[in-house]
Amino acid sequence: MNRGYASVAAAAAMLFAPPVQAAGLKVFPVRVVLTPAEPVQTMTIENSSKESARVQLRVYGWRQEKGEDVLEETRDVLANPALFEMRPGAVQIARFGLRTGTGAAEKSYRVILEEVPGTRAVPAGTVQTLLRISIPIFVPPARGSGRLVWRAWPSGPRQMTFAIRNEGNAHVQINRLILSRKGGPQVARQDMSVYLLPGSSQQVVLDTAASIASGQTLKLDAMTDQADVAAEIVAEERPREVARP
DSSP states (O other), X not given: OOOEEEEEEOOXXXXXXXXXXXXXXXXXXXXXXXXXXXXXXXXXXXXXXXXXXXXXXXXXXXXXXXXXXXXXXXXSEEEESSEEEEOTTOEEEEEEEEOSOOOSSOEEEXXXXXXXTTSSOOOTTOOOOOOEEEEEEEEOOSSOEEEEEEEEEEEETTEEEEEEEEOSSSOEEEEEEEEEETTSXXXXXXXXXXXEOTTOEEEEEEEOXXXXXXXXXXXXXXXXXXXXXXXXXXXXXXXXXXXXX
């Protein structure tokens, strides 16, 4: 088995990220980091719509299992206020407080901002669409880094599947993948937003400009929230467990 490796050092790369906006709510920052030295952080929520909204904040423990996000009830992080009313143009400051210590691996959470039903007038016979925003919260270890391990195989005439595993002790967010033949042209480029928590795995499928056979050496460049990383990978045979019948 050929595997490509890339190590990523933890850094505050999201300081200049734009705010998240869903319908009439604008939220900043788009990520919260809590530490024993700074156990309280704030989030600014703005109602840019012309209607009032009642918003509820809930914090969940966040883990990944078989490539899927799993949210669980937690008391590790306290959100205040947990429920509030926002008039048009209003700005609300929410505070998040850490109630647990750090560990050997980064701890991950999600704060869910949800609009409470019934706060806006809805014409009869229509379905109300409620706002929902999910923001990550991280509690990093004293020394944290992500370590990505890559495998790749052809999964179609012009398609490559990448199995990516984070063997580090901190998350990595992949924002873009660029695939090239070794010493040759670029064959695929795809923007994305894929989180890999410590110990988790994901599969990503890229459409390629040309067919790639197993045994070919490829160069993979990944743009992440921590740093740009590069890996050299030899395309494998399609794994038996995912082979087509």
